[in-house]
Amino acid sequence: MSTDTALPESARTVVIGAGAVGCSVAYHLSELGAEDVVVVDQGPLPVTGGSSTHAPGIMFQTSPSKLMTKTAHYTGRLLSDAGVYDEVGGIEVARSEERMDFLQRRVEHATAYGLPDPQLLTPEEVTDHLPLVNEDAILGGYYSPTDGRVDGVAALQWYIEGSDADFYGHTSVTDLDVAGGDVTAVETDRGRIECDRCVVATNNWGYQTGKLAGVDLPIAPVEHQYVVTEPLEELAGEAPATRVDTDALDVPGDRRIADVMGKAPSRPVGRDQDHSLYFRTHGDSLGLGSYNHESLSVDPDAMGKNTEERQASVHDFTDEHWERATHPDRDKSPKRAFEELLPVSEDAAFQATENGIFVFTPDGMPVLGETAAVDGLWTALAIWWTHSGGYGRILAEWMETGVPKLPDGPVDTGAIHVNRFEPHAGSKPYFVDRGATRYRQVYSIVEPNWQPEDHRGLRRSPFYHQQDELGAEFVQSGGWESAQWYESNADLVERYADRIPEQEGWQGVNRSPIEGAEHLHTREHVSLFDMTPFSSIVVEGSDAGTFLQRVCSNDVDIDVGKVRYSLLLNEGGNILADVTVVRLDEDEYMVTTGGGNSPGIHGSWLKEHAPETVSVTVEEGGRSTIGLWGPKSRLLLQRVTEADVSAEGFPYFSAKQLYVGEVPVVAMRVSYVGELGWELWAPAEYGARLWETLREAGQDLDVRPMGGGALESMRLEKGFRLWGTDIDTDTDPFAAGLPFAVDMDTDFVGKDALEDIRESGVDSRIVPLTLDDSTDRLLSGRPVTKDGETLGYVQAADFGYSVGESIAYTYVPSEYADPGTAVRVTCEGETCDATVREEPLFDPGREKILR
Known part of the structure; x- marks a missing residue:
């Protein structure tokens, strides 16, 4: 009233x-x-x-x-x-x-x-x-x-x-x-x-x-x-x-x-x-x-x-x-x-x-959710009449039930969360300028992978100058300058020319064949990937293990030196984050998550839920990290460390604190590209030296830098998920094909909802598709249909240079998720035949990653 x-x-x-x-x-x-x-x-x-x-x-x-x-x-x-x-x-x-x-x-x-x-x-x-x-x-x-x-x-x-x-x-x-x-x-x-x-x-x-x-x-x-x-x-x-x-x-x-x-x-x-x-x-x-x-x-x-x-x-x-x-x-x-x-x-x-x-806003999207700085302070901003009813419903559900949703189900919040903004976004000169840019673009045709020209170079990894000298094509995410590909690798294009199909039209805008060449080179040799925009979150204290066991969907009661992949869920059993948990000591853990909006959203959620006996420190920018991946990665790493990095001495999903040259690192044997490899996390001030040490030691191994374009196509070949793209708060672990990241014998946030989902059955599932007769790279948000019925849409897509096929991931009703199911995908006015495939498409036996 x-x-x-x-x-x-x-x-x-x-x-x-x-x-x-x-x-x-x-x-x-x-x-x-x-x-x-x-x-x-x-x-x-x-x-x-x-x-x-x-x-x-x-x-x-x-x-x-x-x-x-x-x-x-x-x-x-x-x-x-x-x-x-x-x-x-x-x-x-x-x-x-x-x-x-x-x-x-x-x-x-x-x-x-x-x-x-x-x-x-x-x-x-x-x-x-x-x-x-x-x-x-x-x-x-x-x-x-x-x-x-x-x-x-x-x-x-x-x-x-x-x-x-x-x-x-x-x-x-x-x-x-x-x-x-x-x-x-x-x-x-x-x-x-x-x-x-x-x-x-x-x-x-x-x-x-x-x-x-x-x-x-x-x-x-x-x-x-x-x-x-x-x-x-x-x-x-x-x-x-x-x-x-x-x-x-x-x-x-x-x-x-x-x-x-x-x-x-x-x-x-x-x-x-x-x-x-x-x-x-x-x-x-x-x-x-x-x-x-x-x-x-x-x-x-x-x-x-x-x-x-x-x-x-x-x-x-x-x-x-x-x-x-x-x-x-x-x-x-x-x-x-x-x-x-x-x-x-x-x-x-x-x-x-x-x-x-x-x-x-700086990214043109609304601002919803509870602020990290002040508990109980919720936001509903940058919203027009067009979307006001929907966002009002989403926020009300979020506040009352803990699950942001519309009547037809949960929604993804990564792109609208108030805590997604990087620390510099509150600067008035910054957000006013970016707001003016977004105004200018309201009715403009914005190209795929478009990049702003203003306020660049705000956040640079210790490797930035070396990357710049190698001709890095930088893109900005969360204020970080990240390499998409390197002009220094242009010579690889000729080497792999027969395996890199040309992408024409909209699919080829702001793309380079070098991305495909870096992908193939990594599969055959060894590459360095700058992971500095990714974030580590240190969780420590006498109750750290108990706390993480409560918020993680997987069993993280692991030995010191072990690594476990897990999810953070909300009360509805939907995915807030996918994380890697490393136990460094009895009462000390390192939780790693992605870049972009992940530190703000995931880090603040952990802080909010931690008891007073547990300290949560988001080390955004505090560590410089290199992904060392490829079949020659062990040979290269062994050259620069006295630690045992053999398959027996350093098995998959384990971690060690060691030295690379003089640089102290937390080395995790994990790989986001499906190849033998490690993530090397070092204090930021040692970053430049870490890069130099690895490059100098790997010259005869043809060590190369690789960019984000290669990472995307490689992870899709392996079916590795990307939060905010394939998984978000609109899906659950079963639909997302991640049941291995859930241990129903433990007690965690969202477990009751998952039990209900498991009992009632999963309505939709994520599946990989490959195009039957086309090498075109599909684009996200394009309809997947069968017999004229829309089943879903493209979540993520790229060309799989190792498997030689165009790949797309989509959620479809469970009855259409069986491998071999024929579907169609429409993109840029062309409709292509496609087939549901079993994942992973590359190295299903994991011989490469476990070697």
């Missing part, structure tokens, strides 16, 4: 922000039975003054991200059932051949992720739906029938009226009280509310709100333009229907914006991404939106409050950004591009204009 009475002195949960996201979180918490929820907002209700009520509400559901597509579809279904969503369909037009290829990808992603009836349209079919569009200006379009528009004010009213939470407008949050690492209260200009947990859903003000708790949230506000024309003769007779009488509401700023946004469209919503434009009808008027201007970043500290003259998240319209071409990638002004596409807009007068504000 909504109330203007005095604030309560306490609540279990306080949600800050009553826009689309905050209202969705409160509604879904109520739906799950949560009690004592309070929502506060600085503005009036329901027109708070945030972007939820100045936004035109257009919802295009299709995305390369499964999660973004699924949350959009859930939002549309939820709000359609509520009667506040206009399912008029959505059409994206193409004005270039490159965009038509992009729209084909739209169809493939929509098919893969289950959107109903995605279609490619001819120009004539586009204008059948949208007669105002100039047919001669386009090459075609993409049509999603369930796209549409949400009525923002009506939706907020529906959320408020349908929730058991108490809502308070005109309530500004002035501070967040934190004691002992826990959020304890929300301070407002109307009083203090003690609470157990708090949700930051302030979007444009997310950075400011986070600072109140001492947390740097990388939320960058940016402006974009929207105008609504005066009534047009061509739209006469189209009723300007409204669900809410805004005259009866307290509306901050220019009332005309709220009035026109309430008028429903009667035709499909549209966008012209080649010119960074979108459009919809408002009854008998036309709404025109533009990202086609330079990035207009707003200082996140300067986000203000509503005034009598202005809604807080609306700035004055800037004519120059409408009439001039200021976008660095667009050669026409918004005005001219619209006039070409929609000739009726030429010389049309405007009844309402705005520069509306919304936000971006």
Whole structure:
């Protein structure tokens, strides 16, 4: 319910922000039975003054991200059932051949992720739906029938009226009280509310709100333009229907914006991404939106409050950004591009204009979850109307059950987790610049493996300069500069030319045949791989073993010097992480995990769950690590150490603390590429010397550096999983083909859920596919079908240079998981026959890795 009475002195949960996201979180918490929820907002209700009520509400559901597509579809279904969503369909037009290829990808992603009836349209079919569009200006379009528009004010009213939470407008949050690492209260200009947990859903003000708790949230506000024309003769007779009488509401700023946004469209919503434009009808008027201007970043500290003259998240319209071409990638002004596409807009007068504000993160994805720095402080930020219902449901489930999910099952959270950001991401110059870049890319065609140009070289391993001298092609992940391949290995391409098929088109963008050559060289000789972005987590203390046994799915009660692969699971039995556990001493363990967002997410989870008797130290950047892999790796390692590294003296999945030359290392006999090899973990200051020692000793063995491209194809040949790609919080160990990483005789988090899954049966399983008659490298997110039915989609893919086949991994219903099952995969408009295979494809007897 909504109330203007005095604030309560306490609540279990306080949600800050009553826009689309905050209202969705409160509604879904109520739906799950949560009690004592309070929502506060600085503005009036329901027109708070945030972007939820100045936004035109257009919802295009299709995305390369499964999660973004699924949350959009859930939002549309939820709000359609509520009667506040206009399912008029959505059409994206193409004005270039490159965009038509992009729209084909739209169809493939929509098919893969289950959107109903995605279609490619001819120009004539586009204008059948949208007669105002100039047919001669386009090459075609993409049509999603369930796209549409949400009525923002009506939706907020529906959320408020349908929730058991108490809502308070005109309530500004002035501070967040934190004691002992826990959020304890929300301070407002109307009083203090003690609470157990708090949700930051302030979007444009997310950075400011986070600072109140001492947390740097990388939320960058940016402006974009929207105008609504005066009534047009061509739209006469189209009723300007409204669900809410805004005259009866307290509306901050220019009332005309709220009035026109309430008028429903009667035709499909549209966008012209080649010119960074979108459009919809408002009854008998036309709404025109533009990202086609330079990035207009707003200082996140300067986000203000509503005034009598202005809604807080609306700035004055800037004519120059409408009439001039200021976008660095667009050669026409918004005005001219619209006039070409929609000739009726030429010389049309405007009844309402705005520069509306919304936000971006450095990677363009939302921010959800509980912060590592403050227990009980949850975030729901950088979310648009399009996905607000879905993410509100996910966060509510996460808070109440510990399992982030939608009604059809758990979802993957690695790409949206608040703790995914690297330490430097909270720097305002950094995230504001990256937010501006993401704004620039909103409608751009972003190439596979695209890399930013700004803020590079932030994190460099001790091997960086040696790698640079070897011609490393660096890519950035988590701020680290990691080599994808090395130009110094170009001579290997000729050696292996007959085994490296050419990749044309989109599959070959930002790729190099050197990646294949490094793969094959490693299989035959020996290579060095820079693993420094991977992280070690030291767990020590008298109860360290007991703690790890509780959080690890496998039996980690191992002898000193032994290594065990395990999983961390949530309460639903879904995979939070895959880790390698090394017992270094009686009360000391080293847990290793991947790079990118892994240290922040996995390390903070371990810290959060550790008792006071256990110390958890995330050594991100504290060690420099080399993967030494290949059939000659033992010969090379033995040359530089006095330790016994023979098969008998140093068996697979064991560890030793030894010296490589003068360098102290923790050597683990594990291999992520399916070859004999070791991971050598050394203190960071010794890294450069470690690299030099191994390279100098291995010259006659043709030791080479290898990059991430070779690593990916090699690990897929062996069927090794990659967290955030093949496995995430949306799958369980049985579906992921990792039952060996689970010991049901031990007691661990998620065990009860796994027992239920095992008893009821596994619905889907991960399987490798190989293409029957093609060497094309498939791309992720492309549909896998059988007899016209979509079974799943490509999780990860590459060409397997050792097996000589194109490989893709996918989850399919269990009845289709048997080796030999014939399926089809569509990628870039081509449909190929493929076959389910038994894994691993390479060295199934493990002779190479165990030699």
